Amino acid sequence: MSFINLFRIALKALKRNKLRAFLTMLGIIIGVAAVITMMSIGEGSKQSIQNTFSSMGSNMITIMPYNNMPMPGGVRLGASSVQTLTLDDVDKIREQVKDISAISPGVSSSGQAIKGSKNWPTSLQGVSPEYLGIRKLSIQEGSNFTDEQIRSSQKVCLVGKTVVDNLFNEGENPIGQIIRFGKIPFEIIGVLSPKGQNTFGQDQDDIIIAPYSSVMKRILATTYIQNIYASATTEAVSDKATDEIIAVLRANHRLREGAENDFDVRTQADLINTMSSTSSMMTSLLTAVAGISLVIGGIGIMNIMYVSVTERTREIGLRMSIGARGKDILWQFLTEAILISITGGLIGVVLGISASLAVSYLLHWPTIISESSIIISFIVCAFTGVFFGYYPALKAAALDPIEALRYE
Amino acid sequence: MSDILKIHDLRREFKVGSQIVKALKGVSFSVESGEFLTIMGSSGSGKSTMLNILGCLDKATSGDYFLDGVNVRSLDKDALAQLRNRKIGFVFQAYNLLPRTSALENVELPLMYQSGVGHRERRERAMHALELVKLADRFDHTPNQLSGGQQQRVAIARALVNEPVMILADEATGNLDTRTSYEIMSLMQELNQEKGKTIVFVTHEPDIASFSSRTVMLRDGLLQRDTRNTDIKSAKEALAALPVTDDY
Structure with missing residues (x-):
C-alpha cells in the first residue's frame, strides 16, 4: 500500500x-x-x-578580602570583617596590571540619611571617581567628585533617585543641598541617572556615593578597605586580568608559595554562572x-x-x-x-x-x-x-x- | 469452461481444549467460471468453515484448494491477503460498511490496498461499481442514510470494484426482509447472467438456493448432495409476484 x-x-x-x-x-x-x-x-x-550583570558592567572584577584561617579560638570571620585589602593594593594593581582600564577601592556603610525632618535608610558607598565607569553609572545632573576632593576627604556625595525622592520634596533641586549621613554632613554635588530594579528586585537607585577617603576617615574610621572594583579592558581579557591581579596581590601581601590567598577575585562571568x-x-x-x-x-x-x-x-x-x-x-x-x-x-x-x-x-x-x-x-x-x-x-x-x- | 475454484479432499480440524473437532471431513468439488453456486447446510454442517477457507481467511488442515489456478495451501498470510484483495469479493450478512463514510468511499476501500491504482482511477471504478448496483445517485450517502437493501448493494459494489474472479456471499440476505432479499437476489442473478460473474453464496434458506444454478449441501462436515438446478427461478419474477401489500 x-x-x-x-x-x-x-x-x-x-x-x-x-x-x-x-x-x-x-x-x-x-x-x-x-x-x-x-x-x-x-x-x-x-x-x-x-x-x-552586563548593565552592572560585564567587565567588572570584584576583589574581596578572604580569610579561611580561623581566628584564635576557632572563629572564622565574614568577608567584611577581614582586613586584608589596603589602598596600597589598589595602587599596586593600578601600576602593574595592564589589562584593567579602571580601578576603585570600595568601602560601604549603611545607616540613615537625613535631610531636615525626613530620613531614609540607605547605604553609603565610598569609592573613587572611576567607580561610575566600572558600574556603568552615569550622572544625570551635577558632576562627579574629583581626585582632589578625595585627597582632601571632602564631604561631597552623589545620590540615587530613590534617595532624592525620599529626602526631598517634589521639584526641589537637591544639588548643593546638605544631607546628613549619621552625624556627618555631605553636600550633594550630583544626582545619578535612574537604573531601576535589577532582576533580584534590588533598587539600584537607593544609593549614596562619596569619596572613599571621606567614608573611611569620617564614618568608618578605618585604614582598610572592604572591596576593590576594577574593570578589565575587554570582557575577553577579564580572566587574564584576574590572574594578574592575583599575582600582584600575592606579591604585595607577601604570601608564600602554597599559602592560601587572603582575598577573593571574582569576575562578572562567575557571578552570572552562579546566579x-x-x-x-x-x-x-x-x-x-x-x-x-x-x-x-x-x-x-x-x-x-x-x-x-x-x-x-x-x-x-x-x-x-x-x-x-x-x-x-x-x-x-x-x-x-x-x-x-x-x-x-x-x-x-x-x-x-x-x-x-x-x-x-x-x-x-x-x-x-x-x-x-x-x-x-x-x-x-x-x-x-x-x-x-x-x-x-x-x-x-x-x-x-x-x-x-x-x-x- | 475453466474451473475458478477447485477443492480436493478438504479437511479442517480445530482443537477445542483437549478435543479435536472435525469441521470438514474431506470435501471435494469444483466451481466453473460463470456458475452461481449456493452452499447450504444447517448449523454445524461446516458451512462457515467452508466459507472461511474459500474466502482465504482460513487454511485447511489438509487437502488442496485451487483458486484461479493458485494453490492456496502454499501461501503465507500476506499472500493470502493479496489473493483476497485481487480475486475475491466478499458480501457479508451485516454489510460491514464503514460508518460515517460515504458509499463511494466504502466502495473504494479494496482499491486503497492496491498500490498502482491512482486516485482518479479508484474513483471512476468505484462509481462504475455503484452504477452496476444502481446506486450511483447515492454515492455521497453514508450508511445510516441508506436502507438495509441499499447498504447491501453498496457492499456488493465494494465486492465488485476489484473485479474479482468470484463473489463470496455469506448469508447476504440474512438481515433483509423477503422483498429486499429478492431485490438483492435479482441483482445477483443479473451480475451472474449478464456480466458473467461467478458467485458462491452461502445460505441456509432453501428459496435463496432456488435462484442459483447449482447447490452444494453440506452435512456434518461432508458433502451430502451436489445438485445442478435445471429450473432456475427468476428473482425478478418472484419479486413481481410478491403481494403489493408487502410494499412499505
Whole structure:
C-alpha cells in the first residue's frame, strides 16, 4: 500500500471521530504547550539575569578580602570583617596590571540619611571617581567628585533617585543641598541617572556615593578597605586580568608559595554562572513537570488507541477480508497515532508560543522562545505517538480476520 | 469452461481444549467460471468453515484448494491477503460498511490496498461499481442514510470494484426482509447472467438456493448432495409476484 493511501485511510478514520481525536490530542497539546512555555520563561529569566550583570558592567572584577584561617579560638570571620585589602593594593594593581582600564577601592556603610525632618535608610558607598565607569553609572545632573576632593576627604556625595525622592520634596533641586549621613554632613554635588530594579528586585537607585577617603576617615574610621572594583579592558581579557591581579596581590601581601590567598577575585562571568544556575535548575524542574504532562498525553493516546482497536474490531476484520495485510493495519493505526500526536504537537507549539507571549505581555515576565525548545518538544511528541501507538497497532494487526468479522 | 475454484479432499480440524473437532471431513468439488453456486447446510454442517477457507481467511488442515489456478495451501498470510484483495469479493450478512463514510468511499476501500491504482482511477471504478448496483445517485450517502437493501448493494459494489474472479456471499440476505432479499437476489442473478460473474453464496434458506444454478449441501462436515438446478427461478419474477401489500 502506498504511503499516500495509508495517510488517507488514517485521516479518514480520524475524521470519523473528530471529537475523540481532538480529546486525545488535548493531552499532547497541553504537554507541548507547557514545555515550550516553561522553557521560554526559564530562558527569559536567565537572559534577564545576564542583562542585569552586563548593565552592572560585564567587565567588572570584584576583589574581596578572604580569610579561611580561623581566628584564635576557632572563629572564622565574614568577608567584611577581614582586613586584608589596603589602598596600597589598589595602587599596586593600578601600576602593574595592564589589562584593567579602571580601578576603585570600595568601602560601604549603611545607616540613615537625613535631610531636615525626613530620613531614609540607605547605604553609603565610598569609592573613587572611576567607580561610575566600572558600574556603568552615569550622572544625570551635577558632576562627579574629583581626585582632589578625595585627597582632601571632602564631604561631597552623589545620590540615587530613590534617595532624592525620599529626602526631598517634589521639584526641589537637591544639588548643593546638605544631607546628613549619621552625624556627618555631605553636600550633594550630583544626582545619578535612574537604573531601576535589577532582576533580584534590588533598587539600584537607593544609593549614596562619596569619596572613599571621606567614608573611611569620617564614618568608618578605618585604614582598610572592604572591596576593590576594577574593570578589565575587554570582557575577553577579564580572566587574564584576574590572574594578574592575583599575582600582584600575592606579591604585595607577601604570601608564600602554597599559602592560601587572603582575598577573593571574582569576575562578572562567575557571578552570572552562579546566579544562572539557580534559574537553570528551576527551568529544568518546571520543564520536567511539563514533560511529565507530555508523557501523560502519550498514555492518553495509547489508552484511546486501545479502545479504538477494540471498538473497530469489525472494521479491522473487514479491511483484512478485502485484502489488508497485517502490516497495513499496523501502519494504519500507527499513522493515526502519529497524526494525532503531530497535529497535537503543532497546535501545542502554537499554543505554547501564544502562552509565552501572553505571559510576557500580561505578567511582564521576560520570556524567550528558543527554537530548540520547539524542536525538542516536537520530536518528543512525535516519538510519543510512535511509542504509545505501536502496541495498540500491533494488537490490531495481530487480530484474526475471522474472529474480528464476527466480533460484536 | 475453466474451473475458478477447485477443492480436493478438504479437511479442517480445530482443537477445542483437549478435543479435536472435525469441521470438514474431506470435501471435494469444483466451481466453473460463470456458475452461481449456493452452499447450504444447517448449523454445524461446516458451512462457515467452508466459507472461511474459500474466502482465504482460513487454511485447511489438509487437502488442496485451487483458486484461479493458485494453490492456496502454499501461501503465507500476506499472500493470502493479496489473493483476497485481487480475486475475491466478499458480501457479508451485516454489510460491514464503514460508518460515517460515504458509499463511494466504502466502495473504494479494496482499491486503497492496491498500490498502482491512482486516485482518479479508484474513483471512476468505484462509481462504475455503484452504477452496476444502481446506486450511483447515492454515492455521497453514508450508511445510516441508506436502507438495509441499499447498504447491501453498496457492499456488493465494494465486492465488485476489484473485479474479482468470484463473489463470496455469506448469508447476504440474512438481515433483509423477503422483498429486499429478492431485490438483492435479482441483482445477483443479473451480475451472474449478464456480466458473467461467478458467485458462491452461502445460505441456509432453501428459496435463496432456488435462484442459483447449482447447490452444494453440506452435512456434518461432508458433502451430502451436489445438485445442478435445471429450473432456475427468476428473482425478478418472484419479486413481481410478491403481494403489493408487502410494499412499505
